[in-house]
Amino acid sequence: MSKARIGMLAVVIAGFGLVGFQSSEAHHMVLRFNLEEMTATADRIFLGKCVAVEEGEDTIAQGTLPVTTYTFEVERAIKGRVPRLLTFQQLGHTTKGKLAKQGGMTMHGRAVTPESFHGMSEYAVGDRQVLFLIPNYLGGKVTYPVGLYQGAFLVSTMPSGDELARNSINNLGLFTAPYNGWKLKAEDARVVFPDRDQPLLDLSSGGINTESLVRKRGSLPLDQFLGLVDQIVAAHGGEKGVVIQ
């Protein structure tokens, strides 16, 4: 793919407003999302297992662009009506484990290859993820997680049996990142208050140990995390997610 095509990919996503690009030597900077704004920005939030990955091309924005089609078996929907077997497309191909060259363009360690998209989340078959997907755009053909890599949480199981969820920046800023204005402003906050020393509303009546979540470093207990997102959805008047057959 030509550099012009890569630029086109960049413009396609930058135009959506979530990414601002700097020089080719620098990482591009992605707006930081706290969990409430991430939840409000997503139209589908679900827990599921990746069961298929297929790379191809599609006609998008009057051009032929590389896309990757992912299929997830959805275990639980937190927001939106989500099919049991959800298939969606993301721009770009996977990086196939290629590492970044020193001085090259990277996003959290992932190399920028001609066919990949800078910073786009990738999933492997067998991965369990909690995904916060933006509404389909570009004619409804593609989507991606809110904040690119921020809205994709890999689920892992500890020897104790506890399940934990973490995005690729170790959940940094989920409760402390300021509202970036993409979907919400600070005055719209219902649950996450980044300026406070206790940035989460007390949700103990809903079974959420907010104090524990806020002080927890790194990965978060999956059930508490999903419960918190449930509460955020409800706080903004959203309906509980539904898995449709």
Added chain:
Amino acid sequence: MRLFFIVLFLSLASCKVEQHSSSNISPRWYAGTAPVAINLLGVELVDAGTGWAVGDLGLTNGTILKTEDGGQQWQPIAQTNEILSCVHFIDKLTGWVAGYAGRIQKTSDGGRSWQVLRGEQEGEVLNSIFFADQRNGWAVGASGLVLVTVDGGGTWERIQTGRVEDLWTVRFVSPRNGWIVGEDGVILHSINGGREWKPEVQGSGKALLGLAAEAGAPIVAVGESGNILRSDDGVKWVSVDSRTTETLNGVTSVDGKIFWAVGSKGATVGSSDGGRSWSPVPAVSSHDLMAVKAVDAAHGLAVGRRGTVQILTGEAVTGK
């Protein structure tokens, strides 16, 4: 409370603190000026004045900060385009930083220039880096990640530990003998330079986040819900009362006698008897503190959320 610490530190007659060896020290923490608005995640101090801090990215980039006056003033000395979680120096010139995407960088000139030692690795999160000397170093991170170098960081070998827990801190007391603490109360011990790690039983499933270890001194691990564990031999661990229920994110020791641990909501607890007993001091900041380093009884730094800087000072106690 201050009187309590005066009494405690009066008992440190044998404290090997060169610049204060002729007097007893009453330690006091106070708030420094936040040099940045971002969250600071790691701090280092190699003498009474010289220190560094690292952390999250701002809107455009991240910054490595340096102080030469014990934390009063900070200067940005380098830009970074990756979140850095930890910093470790073995002297005033030679140090390493590590962070997300497996990033590891080294400086040999006190931080003015940094060399990327390790190509970025997608999905890796490094939480702690430590060097016993110029050559032997270790880094640990999320999902059981353990890295070892024997050439100063030029090459890193990934060690298969079979662990999946997040590992939070690594410390060695010699090039061979070291420990790692992590999620679910994990403590790993190596006696062969980090090639093999053996889990140690300590009975608590609470996350251990910080670790302080010096040769010939007690080892202290701190973590979730104010959990503090202490070991004299590095094998048998005993829970001690921290007198706080706040999560403790970091701990530092001075000569194996003085310990400071910091954590949520500015929680700061200290020990002057080798970690056997602990006492809280009034919080200087209400912000979470993420890391702490002290070099003697009167000089230390803690950093945390929203650029919080907390400075340890000491006042000579006279008339005793």
